[in-house]
Amino acid sequence: MEWVQNIARGIGYVIITRRSxxxxxxxxxxxxxxxxxxxxxxxxxxxxxxxxxxxxxPFELIGTYTKKTDSWALSVKRDEHNHPPAQYMEGHPFARxxxxxxxxxxxxxTRKHVVPRDILGIIKERDNENASxxxxxxxxxxxxxxxxHEGKTPMQVLMSLLQTKGFAYKKDTNSSSNKLExxxxxxxxxxxxxxxxxxxxxxxxTYKTNKYNMPFLQIIGITSTKKTYSIAFAFMHDETxxxxxxxxxxxxxxxxxxxxxxxxVTDRELALMSAxxxxxxxxxxxxxxxxxxxxxLRKCRPCFKWKHAWDLFNTRWNLLxxxxxxxxxxxxxxxxxxxxxxxxxxxxxxLLSLxxxxLLIFINLLFIFFQVF
Numbered sequence: 504m505e506w507v508q509n510i511a512r513g514i515g516y517v518i519i520t521r522r523s524x525x526x527x528x529x530x531x532x533x534x535x536x537x538x539x540x541x542x543x544x545x546x547x548x549x550x551x552x553x554x555x556x557x558x559x560x561p562f563e564l565i566g567t568y569t570k571k572t573d574s575w576a577l578s579v580k581r582d583e584h585n586h587p588p589a590q591y592m593e594g595h596p597f598a599r600x601x602x603x604x605x606x607x608x609x610x611x612x613t614r615k616h617v618v619p620r621d622i623l624g625i626i627k628e629r630d631n632e633n634a635s636x637x638x639x640x641x642x643x644x645x646x647x648x649x650x651x652h653e654g655k656t657p658m659q660v661l662m663s664l665l666q667t668k669g670f671a672y673k674k675d676t677n678s679s680s681n682k683l684e685x686x687x688x689x690x691x692x693x694x695x696x697x698x699x700x701x702x703x704x705x706x707x708x709t710y711k712t713n714k715y716n717m718p719f720l721q722i723i724g725i726t727s728t729k730k731t732y733s734i735a736f737a738f739m740h741d742e743t744x745x746x747x748x749x750x751x752x753x754x755x756x757x758x759x760x761x762x763x764x765x766x767x768v769t770d771r772e773l774a775l776m777s778a779x780x781x782x783x784x785x786x787x788x789x790x791x792x793x794x795x796x797x798x799x800l801r802k803c804r805p806c807f808k809w810k811h812a813w814d815l816f817n818t819r820w821n822l823l824x825x826x827x828x829x830x831x832x833x834x835x836x837x838x839x840x841x842x843x844x845x846x847x848x849x850x851x852x853x854l855l856s857l858x859x860x861x862l863l864i865f866i867n868l869l870f871i872f873f874q875v876f
Contacts, residue, residue: 507536507564507577515588517595518564536564539597540586556595558586592634599639601626609643619644657714658683673753684740687753694757697734700726701762704734705791706769706779708742718742720750747778755782770794792824815842 511518521537538560563580592598601609605626612622619640626640627633652660665672665688672688689697705723713719717738724734735754739746767779768789779788799820807813819839826832 507566512592512598515590516562516584517589517592517598518562519597521563530568530570532568532570534566534568536566538562538584539595540584560585595634598634599636601635601639601643605630605633605635606643606647609640610647613644613647661686661715671757673756675749685738685746685749687735687737687750689735689754689757693732693734696726696732697724698762700724700732701758701764703766703768704764704786705731706767706775707791708739708772708775710742713738718746720747722754742772742774744774744777747775748781751778751782 508518517539518536519539521535521541523531523535524533525531540556540558541560541562542557543559544557561581562584565578565580567576567578568574569576589595608626609622612625617625619637623635623637623640626635655663664670669691670688671691671694672686674683674687675685676683701724703725705725706720707723708718708720710718715738718741720737720739721733722735722737723731725731737750737753739750764783764786766789767783767786768791769775769779770791771794776788779786803816804813807816816839819835819842823832823835823839826835
């Protein structure tokens with residue numbers, strides 16, 4: 504019945520199989536076709552609001568197969584639709600389905616690490632009438648991945664990859680339930696880079712961003728040419744000080760005495776800052792410049808009524824934090840302070856922020872020192 508579906512799509516309708524009947528010998532002898540908007544939506548209790556495209560469309564066709572003549576006969580039971588034809592097929596899930604060849608193409612390109620948006624572009628270049636969307640590619644990739652994993656849970660797959668891809672890892676499990684509560688892992692290549700550039704660590708944690716539903720901590724290093732590289736990663740049970748201490752101790756246990764970090768950069772996560780103090784007490788702790796600017800943006804932006812005034816402040820502020828010497832810093836500070844005389848409410852915020860700026864100047868000087876010596 505594929506030719507029926509192709510004809511229907513050409514005039515703006517999508518036809519699907521409502522039901523079919525099969526002989527004991529195994530072949531289908533009757534197929535009932537309907538519009539994809541036929542039927543009535545059955546509500547399901549969910550925590551989110553849902554909708555439906557079903558309009559109880561009465562359109563219906565019946566196809567009957569005759570084995571003697573090896574042919575199909577098509578009869579029309581209801582030939583009218585209760586909705587206008589669709590101008591675009593992207594709104595119909597059935598029309599967005601990929602063919603067998605397209606599914607194989609998605610699997611092949613995924614193995615070559617092609618990103619989903621590029622996969623979708625390649626498919627549409629090969630077939631101008633393809634109605635798939637980006638979500639179609641993601642769903643297809645997930646189905647291929649589940650088939651490849653052969654019923655393993657996501658955590659089982661992760662542990663298998665760590666063992667086969669050359670990662671060194673440590674795990675912490677609950678003694679009573681045997682449930683994994685924390686996982687720390689480092690790739691051998693990252694560890695070699697860390698041995699060469701152990702001086703600066705940057706850490707940040709995210710949550711609700713992975714399929715394991717666990718906070719994820721990423722530890723990054725900086726080379727002598729100011730290029731960043733990933734050192735280690737960790738899944739944690741929660742974002743408490745105890746969890747951070749376990750991760751940092753796992754990192755420290757892999758280090759030699761000569762590899763102790765001298766500077767640690769974090770956001771204003773108090774539990775992480777306290778854990779850094781416990782595990783690496785000799786390291787200087789700095790706040791991330793981006794987080795500092797976000798704080799200034801939130802506190803200072805409402806004080807400016809005009810956009811040009813905010814742009815001027817933003818330019819002079821960036822000059823201040825980019826100062827390479829104390830002389831430049833004093834000069835840029837005077838210029839910024841003279842501008843803010845007409846905004847007295849911001850002077851206090853500026854003075855409090857300068858303490859953070861001095862720390863940023865220190866790390867810039869530290870980079871210059873390592874590059875020279």
